Amino acid sequence: MATAQIDDAPAAMIDRVASLLESFVGQRPLTLAEIARRSHLPRSSAHRILQRLVELGWVERNDFKYALGFRMFELGSQFTRQRSVHRAALPIMTELHRRTGLTAHLSMLTGAEILHLERVGIAPGYAAEWATGARQSAVLTAAGRAMLAELPEAEWPELSFPGPITPYSIHTAALLDRDLERIRDRGGVAIDAQGSALGITAVAAAIENGGAGAQFAFSLSGATRTLRVDAAIAEVRTAAATVWRVAAGVPPLRPRPVLVRRG
Incomplete structure (x- = not known):
């Protein structure tokens, strides 16, 4: 059982990140509350993931709003x-x-x-x-x-x-x-x-x-x-x-x- 939980953890985290990133599709910059609602994630989880994505350059933050960052643009290009x-x-x-x-x-x-x-x-x-x-x-x-x-x-x-x-x-x-x-x-x-x-x-x-x-x-x-x-x-x-x-x-x-x- 422990092994199954360990194996499932990375997949679950990837699903959360994917859900969060998909919340930006076709959208203007979003607040944390809007991202949490659109991605169906708890506000605390969304905030933690966003902080890491900002550090990596996948998401950028301006005041209290978030948008896709330059790294996403580079990968898409x-x-x-x-x-x-x-x-x-x-x-x-x-x-x-x-x-x-x-x-x-x-x-x-x-x-x-x-x-x-x-x-x-x-x-x-x-x-x-x-x-x-x-x-x-x-x-x-x-x-x-x-x-x-x-x-x-x-x-x-x-x-x-x-x-x-x-x-x-x-x-x-x-x-x-x-x-x-x-x-x-x-x-x-x-x-x-x-x-x-x-x-x-x-x-x-x-x-x-x-x-x-x-x-x-x-x-x-x-x-x-x-x-x-x-x-x-x-x-x-x-x-x-x-x-x-x-x-x-x-x-x-x-x-x-x-x-x-x-x-």
Whole structure:
């Protein structure tokens, strides 16, 4: 019985916090009495939870009224951006796969790994590692290293270096540093030639995020013997820039008019 009570306590507290936060939906700043009434919580419990949420930045207090805080805005903005990037990327990925035959991935940096949010095309290498929803080590992948190259080192997650999967894998900090220099010299494009799987080359570019929110990358991969690296570099660079523009709502660039001199 004691164990069941301990297990139920966190869930009950989460329910209380969720009920309290939901009381703000569609509302102006609320007083403690209004929050307690709308959330169906005892006034003392609502006050205790609110104090902690104010400390965390999830709720802010102005005199005797409370409103959602900046941390809620940041989390909401990150979620909205993730969805907008996904919507912007999918048609571009589909068109690139149709035109090149290469496999396109949209990936996100999460800790020391990348998470594949979307894939268009047959999975290269081992299907389980390249499937939508699968994770791979950031240091072992072109997408992961493209995103790391865009981040100041102080903002890196705590990286791990798994043993090399192939003789070409990045598996030490020194190898990573040298590869990141090459990526920056290449204008932000990362190339992984058989480092994640023998016979597979991936080319990736980070998607601009305006200095906030999650990190995303666009990549193309295919058989090393047939993938044209120079062409893939141009494709991922253009695709990553286009995804950013569409997701951010930036109008496409218009070509400059060509002045024709009449004789």
